[in-house]
Amino acid sequence: MFAIGVIGFISRRNLIVMFLCTELMFQGVAINLIAFGRYHGNFAGQAFVIFVLVIAAAEASLALGLVVLLFRQKNTLDADAWRELKG
Amino acid sequence: MEFVIAHSYLIPLLPLLGAAISGFFGAKWLKGQSHWPIWLGVGAAAVMSFVLLGGMIHLAGSSEGPVGRVQDYYEWVSAGTFSAKAGFFFDPLTAVMLCVVTGVGFFITVFAAGYMKGETGYFRFFAYLGLFIFSMTNLVMGSNLAMLYLGWEGVGLCSYLLIGYYYEKPAAREAAKKAFLVNRVGDFGFALGIMLCFWAFGTISYYGSGVGSGTGLLEMAHRVLMHAPDSNVHAATQLWALKYIPFLLMLGAFGKSAQFPLYVWLPDAMEGPTPVSALIHAATMVTAGVYMIVRCGTLFVGNSAAMMTVAAIGGFTALFAATIALRQFDLKKVFAYSTISQLGYMFVGVGILAPASAVFHLVTHAFFKALLFLSSGVVMHAMNGHLDMRKMSGLKKVLPKTNILMLIGCAALAGFPALSGFFSKDEIVAQTWAHSTLLGMTVLFTAFLTAYYTFRLYFQVFQGPLVVPSEPAEAKPDHDPHQESGHDIPVDGHTAHHGDEHHNHEPMLMILPLVVLAIGAVLAGYLNWPKDHLAEFLGKSPSVHYAYEIAMSHYDHDLVKAESFGVTEAGGSSEPFITPGMLIGGMVSIAGILLAYMLHLRDRARAERIAAGLQPITSILEAKYMVDEIYQAAIVEPLRDLGRFFFAIDRIVVDGLVWLVGFVPQLSGFVLKLTVQRGYLQGYAAAMLFGVVAILLIVFL
Numbered sequence: 001m002f003a004i005g006v007i008g009f010i011s012r013r014n015l016i017v018m019f020l021c022t023e024l025m026f027q028g029v030a031i032n033l034i035a036f037g038r039y040h041g042n043f044a045g046q047a048f049v050i051f052v053l054v055i056a057a058a059e060a061s062l063a064l065g066l067v068v069l070l071f072r073q074k075n076t077l078d079a080d081a082w083r084e085l086k087g
Numbered sequence: 088m089e090f091v092i093a094h095s096y097l098i099p100l101l102p103l104l105g106a107a108i109s110g111f112f113g114a115k116w117l118k119g120q121s122h123w124p125i126w127l128g129v130g131a132a133a134v135m136s137f138v139l140l141g142g143m144i145h146l147a148g149s150s151e152g153p154v155g156r157v158q159d160y161y162e163w164v165s166a167g168t169f170s171a172k173a174g175f176f177f178d179p180l181t182a183v184m185l186c187v188v189t190g191v192g193f194f195i196t197v198f199a200a201g202y203m204k205g206e207t208g209y210f211r212f213f214a215y216l217g218l219f220i221f222s223m224t225n226l227v228m229g230s231n232l233a234m235l236y237l238g239w240e241g242v243g244l245c246s247y248l249l250i251g252y253y254y255e256k257p258a259a260r261e262a263a264k265k266a267f268l269v270n271r272v273g274d275f276g277f278a279l280g281i282m283l284c285f286w287a288f289g290t291i292s293y294y295g296s297g298v299g300s301g302t303g304l305l306e307m308a309h310r311v312l313m314h315a316p317d318s319n320v321h322a323a324t325q326l327w328a329l330k331y332i333p334f335l336l337m338l339g340a341f342g343k344s345a346q347f348p349l350y351v352w353l354p355d356a357m358e359g360p361t362p363v364s365a366l367i368h369a370a371t372m373v374t375a376g377v378y379m380i381v382r383c384g385t386l387f388v389g390n391s392a393a394m395m396t397v398a399a400i401g402g403f404t405a406l407f408a409a410t411i412a413l414r415q416f417d418l419k420k421v422f423a424y425s426t427i428s429q430l431g432y433m434f435v436g437v438g439i440l441a442p443a444s445a446v447f448h449l450v451t452h453a454f455f456k457a458l459l460f461l462s463s464g465v466v467m468h469a470m471n472g473h474l475d476m477r478k479m480s481g482l483k484k485v486l487p488k489t490n491i492l493m494l495i496g497c498a499a500l501a502g503f504p505a506l507s508g509f510f511s512k513d514e515i516v517a518q519t520w521a522h523s524t525l526l527g528m529t530v531l532f533t534a535f536l537t538a539y540y541t542f543r544l545y546f547q548v549f550q551g552p553l554v555v556p557s558e559p560a561e562a563k564p565d566h567d568p569h570q571e572s573g574h575d576i577p578v579d580g581h582t583a584h585h586g587d588e589h590h591n592h593e594p595m596l597m598i599l600p601l602v603v604l605a606i607g608a609v610l611a612g613y614l615n616w617p618k619d620h621l622a623e624f625l626g627k628s629p630s631v632h633y634a635y636e637i638a639m640s641h642y643d644h645d646l647v648k649a650e651s652f653g654v655t656e657a658g659g660s661s662e663p664f665i666t667p668g669m670l671i672g673g674m675v676s677i678a679g680i681l682l683a684y685m686l687h688l689r690d691r692a693r694a695e696r697i698a699a700g701l702q703p704i705t706s707i708l709e710a711k712y713m714v715d716e717i718y719q720a721a722i723v724e725p726l727r728d729l730g731r732f733f734f735a736i737d738r739i740v741v742d743g744l745v746w747l748v749g750f751v752p753q754l755s756g757f758v759l760k761l762t763v764q765r766g767y768l769q770g771y772a773a774a775m776l777f778g779v780v781a782i783l784l785i786v787f788l
Contacts, residue, residue, distance in 0.1 A: 006776060010769045018768070079768045 002028030015067050015077045022063075026056050088142025091135050092158055095175050098135050098185065099224040101128040106217025113210020121210035122200040125217045129196055132224065133189035136182070143182040144624060153629035154178060155298040157230050164233060169285060171233035176293055180628040183446060183621070184227040184378055187453045191370045191607075192220050194600035198461050199362035201596030202468060212252060212360065219245035223371050227378060231292040232281045232304070235379065239277070239343065242372045243270050249367060250359040262355035269352040273342015280335030284386075287321070287328030293382070298629045305385045309633040312389040313640060332386050333393035340376030344430045347404040351715055353427055357419040361464030364419060369426045369456040374449045377433045381442045384634030388440070389641055398438025398522070402529045405431030407712070409536040413543075414698075414708035418463040418474045421544050425500065426456055428533060435530055436515040439522045440638050441651035442631050443622035444514040447615050451507035454607035455499035461601055462493040465593060466548065473556040476544060481553035488593050490549045492601045497545045499608040501538035502676040507612035509673065514615070517668030518651060531675060538679025546688040626652055 005024030012018055030049045037045020067077070074081045105128025113121040146154050159174030175181075196216055203212055222245055226238025243266075251263030285291050288304045295302025301310065311325045340346070345353035356368045367373070380387055380397065387393055405428045412424035429452050436445030467474055469486055483490035499506040502513065512534060520527035614621040625631050635652035686694035698705050707713070763774070 006772075010773050010776075013769075083765070083767065 001025075001031065004028075013079050015070065015079055018079060019060075019063055019067060023056070023060065026052065088138065088145070091139045091142065092156055092177055095135075095139075095158055095177070095228065096160060098132045098189070098228065099221045101131045102217045102220035102224070104128055106214045106221065109210050109217060110214035113214060117210055119204075119209060121213045122196065125196050125213045125220075126193075126200070128217055129189060129193045129220050132220065133186075133193045136185040136189045139177065140182040140186050143177065143179050147179055147624055147627035150627070152627075153298060153632040154627050155294060155629045157294055157297050159230060168289060169291075171231055171291060173234065174230040175228040175234075176230035177228070178298075178628040178630070179624045179626075180378070180381060180446065180630060181227055183450065183625065184374075185224060187374075187450055188223045188227060188371050189220065191453050191457050191604070192216075192223070192366055194603050195362050195366040195370070195457060195461065198365075198464070198597050198600040199360075201594050202362055202461075202464055203360060206360075208252070212249075215245055215248050215252070216362075216366070219249070219367060219372075223375075226375055230294070231290075232284060233291055235382075236278070236281060239339070239375060239379075240274070242367070242375065243267065243274070243343070246270075246356070246367050246372060249363040250356045252359055252363070256358065258355075259358040262352070262358040266352040266356050269349050270342045273339045273349055275338070276335045277339025277342075280332050280339065283328050283332050283335060287325045287332070289321075294629065305383065305630060305633060308385045308389070309637060312385070312637050329386060329389060333383075333390045334396070336379065336383060336386065337393065337397060340379055340434075341400065342376075343379075344373050344376030344434070345427050346376070346400055346430065346434060347407055348714075350404060350408065350427050351718060354420055354423040354711075357417070357423050361419065361460060361467060364423070365457045365460035365464070368423065369460050370453040373426065373430055374433070374453065377430070377437060377445055377449055380434075380437045381446060381634075382630050384442055384630045385637060387437075388634045388637045391641065394438050394440070396438075398435050398519075398526060401431045401434025401436075401438055402519075402526045402533075403431070404428070405435065405533045406529050406536075407431075409533045409540065411708060411711050412540045413536065414705050416475050416477050418466060418476055418544065418548070419460070420474075421476075421540060422456065422459050422463065425537065425541065426452075428537065429456070429500075431533075432512060432515050432530065435519055435526065439515075439519055439526070440642065440647055441515060441518045442634060443619075443625045443651055444511065444518060446625055447621050448511035448515060450614070450621070451499070451511040451608070451611040454604055454611050455496050455506075455508055458492060458601060458604040458608050459496040459500060461597070461604065462489050462496055465489045465597055465601070466493075468597070469593075470556055475556075476547045478556040479548055479554055480551045481549070482555070483549045484553050485555065486549075486593060488598050489601075492598075492605050493545060493549060495605045495608055497541045501541045501680055502534055502672060503538075503680065504669075504673040504676070505612070507608050507610070509669075509676065510612035510616045513669050513672035516672055518648060520668075521648070522646060531671070534672060535675045535679045538676045539683050542680045542683035543687045546683055547691075550688050551691070622651070 002025050005021045005026075005028060008021035008024065009018050012021070030052055033045040033049050033052070035045075037043060037048075070082070071077055102125065105124035105126075108124040109117060109121045117123070143154070155176060155178035157174060157176050159172040161173050162170060163173040164171040196213070199212070199216065203209055206212065219242060222238045222241025224238070226235055226242060229235045229238060247263050247267040250266055251259050253259040281291055284304055288307050290302065290304050290307075292303050293305050294300065295304075295306070299306075301307070307325070308329060311322050312329070342349045353368055353373070357364050359368070387397070408424045408427035408431065412421050412428065415421045415424060429448070433445045433448050433452070436442070436448060463474070465486065466479075466482065466489065469482075469489075470479060473479065495506070499508040502509045516527065516530050516534060519530050626635070631652055635647070635649070638647045638652070686697070710716075763770075
């Protein structure tokens with residue numbers, strides 16, 4: 001899942017899809033944490049995943065807000081539209 | 088006396104306090120009254136000094152051996168085994184020096200109030216004077232070399248500030264810088280000498296916890312010189328160091344006391360106000376070198392090479408400066424060269440094992456040279472800032488009181504019989520003969536020259552037909568407030584008298600201190616004649632006493648005259664009332680005066696003819712032997728070139744390196760900006776991914 005997220009992030013230009021891909025990476029890491037937690041037989045992994053999910057929820061709302069704002073500026077969701085921000 | 092010693096910190100502190108009051112409150116509140124704090128401070132210090140002198144005389148009279156008191160207040164500098172205490176040392180030498188500094192200093196500050204009246208920065212002038220007296224008293228009272236050095240640098244600073252008092256004038260600024268820099272050369276050696284003292288002896292205190300305790304530098308040197316190598320474990324080192332210490336200390340003395348080759352700053356220092364020339368550059372500061380050598384006599388006497396150097400340099404400087412003075416036309420310049428010449432005498436005195444005579448000459452010189460400088464200050468005051476003696480003549484009609492005072496000063500300087508300079512100079516001259524005929528000839532001839540150039544000046548300026556410069560001195564527009572007061576002295580004598588009724592050229596405030604100094608210039612000689620009172624008193628100074636003991640063990644006894652060290656011989660002094668030396672000295676002096684009379688009063692045209700006949704000699708004298716030019720070409724310019732060379736190196740190499748260091752990140756940033764930062768979000772993500780992978784690979788593999 002993490003790998004799919006990475007590839008998606010790098011290959012797609014649409015900001016929403018890219019954002020979705022970051023979420024995918026999150027979940028990949030979360031599943032990983034649960035799996036290792038299970039393997040080592042403690043609950044720290046699960047507890048941490050809950051923690052990550054909470055933060056991910058908050059971050060998702062923030063990021064979607066940003067994407068909406070960016071869309072309003074340029075009427076497009078293409079990431080390359082913002083190349084002018086380069087130094 | 089006990090009270091004064093216990094509270095001796097007041098002697099330097101009161102003038103300093105006065106300086107602080109004048110300096111901080113002078114600009115706004117005190118203004119024209121700024122002299123009061125200084126008068127009071129220096130006056131109180133002078134009273135304490137004289138009480139101290141009285142106490143010392145009493146103490147010296149009632150004791151057989153040397154007397155000296157150490158009064159340490161607190162630890163000033165402490166680093167490892169090095170320690171310098173803020174403390175004072177009192178012995179007859181200190182007492183005499185203190186009285187000269189504060190006594191003569193007080194009268195000069197009184198004179199200065201009249202002379203400087205109306206100057207801009209009046210308060211600043213007095214603040215500097217107070218600071219100077221503070222430094223100078225520290226210098227002569229300090230109980231160790233660090234205190235001496237503090238005062239030494241302090242007077243150097245004040246000298247710089249006061250020479251540059253008219254800082255709008257380029258010449259004054261240049262002179263101030265020159266004085267400071269030339270003194271640095273000497274002080275460098277002096278500082279090294281102090282360090283060497285500490286290295287060899289482990290202390291820089293003169294007498295440690297007290298005279299006779301054997302813990303001080305001077306007593307340790309005395310012991311190692313008297314009792315040969317096995318007196319202590321460090322004896323070999325100490326004897327080795329004693330070969331070099333005097334030469335290093337001597338450098339400092341030559342700088343401060345304007346001896347060849349470091350004398351060049353003193354004539355230029357005449358750019359300062361005249362009271363400064365009198366106080367610092369004639370009466371007190373320049374004698375610091377003589378004081379230091381006498382104080383550290385134990386370090387010097389054992390080293391005959393050093394003593395010979397001191398005497399030779401002193402003799403050479405005396406003659407050299409006297410010849411330059413022959414063809415100077417600026418009143419103050421003549422006296423400046425004469426000061427250098429007289430300081431040369433003092434060094435000769437120190438060098439030929441006659442410290443008491445040197446200090447005697449120091450005292451008399453302080454009186455008559457201060458008198459001469461201040462008198463020429465009066466002349467300058469009245470002549471709208473003119474000092475060129477070719478432009479004036481016959482001033483006795485305009486300045487009758489100054490005429491008499493100047494005559495006394497000149498006669499004392501010339502060594503006219505029965506005046507102070509006669510006794511002190513002839514004492515040195517007479518003793519020089521015993522050591523070296525050549526040196527004796529030199530100082531005797533110099534005495535003749537001194538008499539001649541002094542009276543050349545006197546006859547030229549005060550006698551003969553009345554001529555006064557009509558227009559104000561053009562070179563010193565901002566120099567004198569006196570020209571604003573409009574002393575337009577008419578050229579013909581009648582109106583001059585008329586003018587006198589309206590303008591008093593000789594205000595009492597300026598004449599009174601001069602009268603006191605003149606009395607001193609007349610009578611100071613009797614301190615040491617017909618009986619050697621002053622010398623005997625100075626002989627009770629441990630520094631002089633120990634120096635005498637060392638001299639007795641290191642030199643042929645014929646060369647060591649007990650009375651030069653103030654030691655009375657058991658058999659009683661067999662010195663005749665009037666010595667042959669005195670007769671010769673007096674005759675030489677009168678001969679010089681007569682020559683000056685012939686050439687500069689009776690027949691001035693003849694002087695011009697003779698001068699024209701000796702064209703090559705006079706022109707080289709007027710050019711002051713080109714010493715300044717030689718220094719400029721041989722030292723200053725190469726140093727400037729070196730400076731330019733280093734500046735170029737600094738610009739190219741050092742700045743280049745710094746610039747390079749700054750340029751590398753700039754360049755790399757610029758390159759990266761073009762190649763990597765292209766704005767593709769995915770590109771950044773990929774770079775991050777590769778980075779993380781790379782780090783993981785490095786960490787885990």
